[in-house]
Each structure stands twice: as structure tokens, then as C-alpha cells.
Amino acid sequence: MSRIRDFFRRVREERGITGLETAIVLIAFVVVAAVFAFVVLSTGLFSSERGKETVYAGLQKTRGSMSLTGGVIATSDGTQITDLTFGLTLAAGGDAVNLDQTDTNNRTVISYIDSAVTDNDLEYTTTEVVGDLDSLLEAGELAEVTIDLATACATCVVTSNEIFTLEVKPPTGSYLVITRTTPASMAETIVNLN
Numbered sequence: 001m002s003r004i005r006d007f008f009r010r011v012r013e014e015r016g017i018t019g020l021e022t023a024i025v026l027i028a029f030v031v032v033a034a035v036f037a038f039v040v041l042s043t044g045l046f047s048s049e050r051g052k053e054t055v056y057a058g059l060q061k062t063r064g065s066m067s068l069t070g071g072v073i074a075t076s077d078g079t080q081i082t083d084l085t086f087g088l089t090l091a092a093g094g095d096a097v098n099l100d101q102t103d104t105n106n107r108t109v110i111s112y113i114d115s116a117v118t119d120n121d122l123e124y125t126t127t128e129v130v131g132d133l134d135s136l137l138e139a140g141e142l143a144e145v146t147i148d149l150a151t152a153c154a155t156c157v158v159t160s161n162e163i164f165t166l167e168v169k170p171p172t173g174s175y176l177v178i179t180r181t182t183p184a185s186m187a188e189t190i191v192n193l194n
Contacts (some may be wrong), residue, residue: 010113063176065091069142071179072166072193074158076186081158084147086178087129088168090139097170099126100135106171110147112156116163123152160186 069087076082090097099108101123112119124147128134147166149156158164160182168176179193180193 008072065094066097066137066170066176067091068176068178073181074182074190074191074193076189078189079159079186081182081186081191082148082150084146084149084166086166088137088143088145088176089141090137093175094139096136096139097173098135099145103135108171109169110145110168111167112147112149112153112164113160113167114156114158117153117155117157119153119156122147158182160184163194 009073051052066088067090069089071086073085074081074083075085088099097108098106101107109120110122110124112122124145126135127144127146128137129144131143135145145168149158156164161184162182164180164182166178166180168178182193183191
């Protein structure tokens with residue numbers, strides 16, 4: 001009987017300890033859950049911020065884009081192309097592009113590439129056909145770009161059946177790549193390279 005009394009006495013004495021242990025375990029679960037929730041929320045906020053930065057970087061890259069308006073017109077001396085002329089406008093929603101060659105820090109650069117020659121900085125002239133006659137290509141304006149190959153690139157010899165590429169690189173935004181093939185005959189003085 002004394003064993004039974006000892007057993008019941010011990011069971012009664014352990015009720016308080018069991019409740020305390022349960023409370024400690026419950027508090028530990030709450031703390032762990034709070035830390036886990038904080039980590040999940042912080043990671044989610046960080047990743048959404050990085051996603052936003054990526055979207056803004058992509059928008060910045062495309063906002064300065066230009067587009068070709070009309071064809072590329074070549075002037076020929078009968079054997080090779082001497083001049084290239086094409087029109088530029090801004091793409092929808094694009095930022096203004098500086099076409100002033102005298103501005104060495106923030107200007108548009110035109111490169112010439114063919115199978116034999118690469119020239120990364122051609123001299124060119126611009127004429128605003130539609131616009132306020134400044135050196136910035138802005139929304140709603142049309143600029144005509146002319147490249148005199150004889151003076152801008154002495155090694156650029158563009159004859160018949162030749163593929164060449166012009167890259168128009170604004171200070172910010174994406175490049176405009178123009179690839180054309182010359183005709184089989186250079187007999188015409190003015191050639192439309194569509």
C-alpha cells in the first residue's frame with residue numbers, strides 16, 4: 001500500500017512540472033515559428049526588390065532605342081559605295097539621343113563591320129528633317145544620318161554583292177543594327193539598299 005501511496009504522491013507532484021514543460025515547449029514553438037516567418041518574409045522582400053531592379057534595368061536599356069525609318073540609300077561611283085544615308089527616329093517611349101559628334105563624353109557612335117574591315121567610330125553628319133534643329137533626337141523627330149565612306153573609313157571598300165553592318169550605339173539604351181547587301185551591279189548612282 002505504501003507503494004501505491006508513493007506512486008500517487010509522485011504523480012500529483014509532477015503535474016506542475018508537466019504543465020511547465022508544456023508551456024516551455026509551446027513558447028519554443030512560437031519563437032521558432034516567429035524566426036522562420038521573419039526569414040521567409042525577409043527573403044521574399046529581398047527577392048521582390050531584386051526583381052524590381054531587374055525590370056528597371058531592362059526598361060533603362062530599351063528606353064534609348066532608335067529605329068530605322070525608310071531605307072538605307074547608298075551613293076555609288078560606279079564601282080563602289082561612297083556614301084550611306086538613312087533616317088532615324090526614337091522608338092516608342094524612348095529617351096532623347098545625343099547625335100552631336102563633338103560631345104566626346106555622351107554621344108552616339110556608329111560602327112562599320114564587313115568581312116574584311118571593322119571601324120568602331122565612323123564620322124557622320126546629321127540633318128534634322130523633322131524637329132527643333134538641335135543635336136538631340138527627341139520624340140516625334142526624324143534625323144537623317146549621312147556617312148561619307150571615302151573620308152570616314154578609307155579602308156571600307158564596299159563593292160557589289162557585299163554584306164556590311166552598321167551599328168548605331170547611343171550613349172544609353174540598345175544598339176540599332178543595320179545589315180545590308182549591295183546589289184550585283186553598281187552602275188546606278190543612287191541605290192536603295194532595302
